Amino acid sequence: MKLHIKNGRLIDPANGIDASRDLYLADGKIAAVGAAPAGFQADRTIDAQGLVVAPGLVDLSARLREPGYEYKATLESELQAAIQGGVTSLVCPPDTDPVLDEPGLVEMLRHRARSMNQAHVYPLGALTVGLKGQSLTEMAELTDAGCVGFSQADEPILDTTVLMRAMQYAQTFGYTVWLRAQDAHLGRNGIAHSGPIASRLGLSGVPVMAETIALYTIFELMRSTGARVHLCRISSAAGVALVRAAKKEGLRLSCDVSAHHVHLTDADIGFFDSNARMTPPLRSQRDRDALRQGLMDGTVDAICSDHTPVDDDEKLLPFGEASPGATGLELLLSLALKWAEEDGKGDGLSQAIAKISPAPAQLAGLAGGRLEEGVPADLCIFDPEARWTVKAAALASQGKHTPFLGYELRGQVRHTIVAGQVVFSRP
Numbered sequence: 555m556k557l558h559i560k561n562g563r564l565i566d567p568a569n570g571i572d573a574s575r576d577l578y579l580a581d582g583k584i585a586a587v588g589a590a591p592a593g594f595q596a597d598r599t600i601d602a603q604g605l606v607v608a609p610g611l612v613d614l615s616a617r618l619r620e621p622g623y624e625y626k627a628t629l630e631s632e633l634q635a636a637i638q639g640g641v642t643s644l645v646c647p648p649d650t651d652p653v654l655d656e657p658g659l660v661e662m663l664r665h666r667a668r669s670m671n672q673a674h675v676y677p678l679g680a681l682t683v684g685l686k687g688q689s690l691t692e693m694a695e696l697t698d699a700g701c702v703g704f705s706q707a708d709e710p711i712l713d714t715t716v717l718m719r720a721m722q723y724a725q726t727f728g729y730t731v732w733l734r735a736q737d738a739h740l741g742r743n744g745i746a747h748s749g750p751i752a753s754r755l756g757l758s759g760v761p762v763m764a765e766t767i768a769l770y771t772i773f774e775l776m777r778s779t780g781a782r783v784h785l786c787r788i789s790s791a792a793g794v795a796l797v798r799a800a801k802k803e804g805l806r807l808s809c810d811v812s813a814h815h816v817h818l819t820d821a822d823i824g825f826f827d828s829n830a831r832m833t834p835p836l837r838s839q840r841d842r843d844a845l846r847q848g849l850m851d852g853t854v855d856a857i858c859s860d861h862t863p864v865d866d867d868e869k870l871l872p873f874g875e876a877s878p879g880a881t882g883l884e885l886l887l888s889l890a891l892k893w894a895e896e897d898g899k900g901d902g903l904s905q906a907i908a909k910i911s912p913a914p915a916q917l918a919g920l921a922g923g924r925l926e927e928g929v930p931a932d933l934c935i936f937d938p939e940a941r942w943t944v945k946a947a948a949l950a951s952q953g954k955h956t957p958f959l960g961y962e963l964r965g966q967v968r969h970t971i972v973a974g975q976v977v978f979s980r981p
Contacts, residue, residue: 555597555974556580556581558590560601562935566609567908568924577888578605579931586927598976602935608907610642610932612914614810615786616861616883618644620663621953622651623812625643627952628861629666629675632883635951635977636673638969639884640934641859643915644673648680649707655680655691657699664700664787666976673976675933677707678732681720688981690720694829702918703730703784714771719780724796733772734786735793736834740764742924745874747820754856755826757874760835769796776805783916785809787860789834790842798853799879808917809853811845813882813889818842818919822957824829828869828876831958832860837921846897849909856914857893859886863953881953885944886910887936888963895964903938931974940966 557579564575564587570585576596578586585591616636619627636644646663648654654663660677668676679696681704683689693704704724711717723729741760746752747757765788773796776783788794788809796981814832819839823830830836848854862879869876882889890910896900911934915923922932944961946954970978 556595557971557974557976558596558599558943559602559607559935560599562575562605562607562726563633563825564607564925565907566834566903566925567665567904568912569926571925572904576786577925579971579974580752583978584925584927584929584931584941589924598967599918600935605663605935606903606938609911609925610934610970610972611640611862611886611910612918612920612923613641613644613883613886614914614918615812616644616645616646616859617863619863620650620659620666621659626865629648629670631952632861632863633667633670635883635949637972638950638967639968640887640936640951641883642673642932642934642972643676644677645676645702645918645921648678648709649709654678654681655683660696660699660701663733671972671975673972674809676700676702676920677701680704681706681731682683682711682716685709687713687716690716690723693723694727697729701883703732703922704788705732706734708734708736710736711716712775718775718779721775725781730784731784732784734766734784734846735765735788737764737767738768745831745835746823747835749820749933751820751823756821757880762792762837762841765790765793765834766796769793774801774806776807781804782806786811787815787834787858788845788854788965789815789837790841794844794848798848801853808855810856810858812856813876813886814860815842816849816857816887817889818957823873827874827957828881829871829955829959831876831878832880833878845891849899850895850897855917857890857909858887858914859883861951863951864955864970865953869955873936880956881949881951882956883951884949885956885963886956887934887967888965891938891965892963931971933971934967935969935971936965936967938965
């Protein structure tokens with residue numbers, strides 16, 4: 555199909571474009587920006603007057619719950635949620651059941667996703683067999699099967715020697731290790747940020763040093779091995795400061811933050827609202843402000859949704875018994891715009907898009923995140939002024955739980971295009 559998108563405001567942070575330009579798509583790729591190619595005959599024209607035409611969003615952490623947890627969510631429901639949110643590419647952690655530690659499982663997941671012709675799915679392979687932190691997986695075979703990196707998800711490696719060997723192996727073959735900085739013992743049974751609010755509510759705490767001690771270990775191993783590491787969901791002011799220093803030192807490092815942590819604090823637990831039960835936990839206002847500043851100065855590279863759908867049976871429980879996690883794919887764009895509107899310069903649109911499209915695409919080694927001739931035609935066309943209220947019934951995700959229920963947010967997706975095909979249009 556040949557598409558002509560006209561009258562839209564093109565925003566492409568990777569190429570420094572923010573202007574009214576037409577876009578021409580053919581054979582699943584961008585054929586031209588600005589002027590039509592010779593002999594171009596559009597099969598369909600989309601009038602984007604008053605809308606922003608941006609690269610498709612890239613989400614660095616979205617649990618699709620398949621295989622093994624289909625009672626929480628399915629590929630059908632979560633990929634529909636992705637395209638409704640303008641997300642055209644997503645990276646999924648390996649903590650499925652069974653764990654993504656064998657090439658056959660990865661190939662099966664990718665085949666299922668491709669057959670739906672919706673968002674692109676890029677799995678992370680397990681760093682260790684069964685995520686048990688003992689034996690390394692066959693990273694080369696998993697890479698051939700389609701993995702874009704290797705992760706322990708939220709499962710720590712108790713034996714530092716195993717982590718060192720994993721990083722040595724990854725460095726040898728140029729793989730990226732995706733790690734969440736969490737000490738295996740400090741705050742192991744914690745469910746909220748260690749501080750006055752947790753104490754007042756009688757909740758067991760997860761101290762900030764659980765993150766910083768893990769960071770010290772990771773950075774020391776990086777110095778020794780030369781490995782490339784992506785830090786998943788940094789959560790504290792102290793953590794941001796350590797990442798800033800490590801980047802200045804020249805370590806091969808990147809990091810992301812969840813959209814929830816950009817806006818919320820431990821005060822949002824309120825009267826034991828289980829929708830605010832997260833991993834890592836929502837931290838103090840000082841921590842949240844440091845994360846936002848880290849995004850502004852480039853210390854924090856990207857915003858992810860940390861999409862973790864949870865069913866009613868596991869969420870509608872007392873705070874301490876509820877499963878952590880929240881839906882986020884359909885909120886990623888609006889929450890990024892909210893951050894940029896509050897902290898950015900000017901209208902902030904380019905800053906917001908940069909953190910949810912070109913930056914994560916580059917970190918994951920994907921071809922998307924830019925609007926230029928020859929790249930895959932993955933696009934998000936949205937109304938930056940449209941306001942909508944977050945309601946559970948309106949979410950496509952099977953997981954209806956989010957701490958943003960009832961919030962009025964700005965920015966609504968009108969069209970999502972994947973590989974040159976319009977996969978979602980809002981009336």
